[in-house]
Amino acid sequence: MTLKKLIYKRILPSCLKPHHQPEKPLPNPKTLQVSKPPSSPRLSLCDVRCPGSPISVALSNLSNSLVGSNLHIFTHKELQLITQDFSMSNYLGEGGFGTVYKGFIDDKIKPGLLKEQSVAVKVLDLDGSQGHREWMAEVIFLGQLKHPHLVNLIGYCCEDENRLLVYEYMEQGNLETKLFKGYSATLPWLTRLKIAVGVAKGLAFLHEEEQPVIYRDFKASNVLLDLDYNAKLSDFGLATDGPQGEETHITTRVMGTHGYAAPEYITTGHLTTMSDVYSFGVVLLELLTGRRSMDKSRPSREQNLVAWARPLLKDPHKLDNIVMDPRLEGQYSTEAARKAATLAYQCLSHHPTCRPTMTTVVKTLEPLLNLKDIPVGPFVYVVPSEAKDESDVHKVADVENRANCGNKEEEEEEEEEKKERVHHRTIRVRGTDVVLCY
Ligand SMILES: Nc1ncnc2c1ncn2[C@@H]1O[C@H](COP(=O)(O)OP(=O)(O)OP(=O)(O)O)[C@@H](O)[C@H]1O
Numbered sequence: 001m002t003l004k005k006l007i008y009k010r011i012l013p014s015c016l017k018p019h020h021q022p023e024k025p026l027p028n029p030k031t032l033q034v035s036k037p038p039s040s041p042r043l044s045l046c047d048v049r050c051p052g053s054p055i056s057v058a059l060s061n062l063s064n065s066l067v068g069s070n071l072h073i074f075t076h077k078e079l080q081l082i083t084q085d086f087s088m089s090n091y092l093g094e095g096g097f098g099t100v101y102k103g104f105i106d107d108k109i110k111p112g113l114l115k116e117q118s119v120a121v122k123v124l125d126l127d128g129s130q131g132h133r134e135w136m137a138e139v140i141f142l143g144q145l146k147h148p149h150l151v152n153l154i155g156y157c158c159e160d161e162n163r164l165l166v167y168e169y170m171e172q173g174n175l176e177t178k179l180f181k182g183y184s185a186t187l188p189w190l191t192r193l194k195i196a197v198g199v200a201k202g203l204a205f206l207h208e209e210e211q212p213v214i215y216r217d218f219k220a221s222n223v224l225l226d227l228d229y230n231a232k233l234s235d236f237g238l239a240t241d242g243p244q245g246e247e248t249h250i251t252t253r254v255m256g257t258h259g260y261a262a263p264e265y266i267t268t269g270h271l272t273t274m275s276d277v278y279s280f281g282v283v284l285l286e287l288l289t290g291r292r293s294m295d296k297s298r299p300s301r302e303q304n305l306v307a308w309a310r311p312l313l314k315d316p317h318k319l320d321n322i323v324m325d326p327r328l329e330g331q332y333s334t335e336a337a338r339k340a341a342t343l344a345y346q347c348l349s350h351h352p353t354c355r356p357t358m359t360t361v362v363k364t365l366e367p368l369l370n371l372k373d374i375p376v377g378p379f380v381y382v383v384p385s386e387a388k389d390e391s392d393v394h395k396v397a398d399v400e401n402r403a404n405c406g407n408k409e410e411e412e413e414e415e416e417e418k419k420e421r422v423h424h425r426t427i428r429v430r431g432t433d434v435v436l437c438y
């Protein structure tokens, strides 16, 4: 985690005190059964959170009410086994909630109930900045909301003071690392666009729920990527139920991350789904520019990405020459980049009502994936074989730009293309007459 949270406070500090024992013993580890008909309204955080009440009330409500979510309850012992006793060799990272470890569920852990799979186990740091409220929010929201662009919560552990969460394992880690850490290869344009579309769909899903959910902590480190770069939202610790009925907003203590939180939320505490749209605009800008939302290592007027980039977004010349990530080396569709930049501009409006909804964002972004007017990158001139006319020069387009983007079919096609290219490259006339051109 590189950015500071706006507020670090436990909402239910009493919850973690060890003397509060659950009134009823926790249910045995098993898949919970449905107690609510699927059509009944989603359980909200307020339904189980009773400020001032001991944790026992919230927990007994939770275990009784969260049924149907297919969540598994793990014992601490099981999670020790899964993560090889929380071994540092399984360490994935650390955030405000605590440490995250990779684990593996084999067929001995929950025979017949859970398939063998890799998982990520998040352990609440009892001395850390977050607490039971965040843990509970994860269980309540991710236990009930299932969508291809939300990380799947497999289960949880709530034993004594231990609070752990078990998620599907996301092979490519988080977007922040992929985009900004030097040791990762540059993400190609279409992969960036695919990620933006994915998370936009995740947010649109949350906002369109009958009881809308405001995610509140949208940022690059909370976007996780699977093997095929499908993007999923993680970390629902700060998520909250949105305004209902006549209400236009809810007022909360300001929580979130510097550089991503919407200006009206920071100044007034007024929270709407449009606050998420602003944060989405910041991440879209990060994808376009390859720059962090806050970067103290840059000259002072460039440190705040939105302040620096937003005025430049509508000028096509400045967009191409100043704003777009130089590591893309111009390999993007100019038309798609312009449309995405205009969309980012709108999402980053200071007036929440001028921002598009996430549904509109999806409708605008998704068609851009089909704009393939991407200049070819490095290509190869190959001197033809003896059998052919020696004056022939073959240009072989670099297909790397599409790597990681597609489904299996595309990957297979790409493999074929690569094989073909290797074949071309090995054709020689005079020793090593292969010229790489950029
Ligand atoms: N399901 C998962 N699969 C793979 N890696 C994960 C998973 N969940 C989290 N991680 C990794 O664990 C690390 C810590 O994640 P975590 O969400 O706790 O912190 P963060 O997002 O960096 O900070 P913050 O507390 O501000 O959200 C990150 O590097 C993240 O990529």
Ligand SMILES: [Mg+2]
Residues within 6 Å of the ligand: 095, 221, 222, 234, 235
């Ligand atoms: Mg996170």
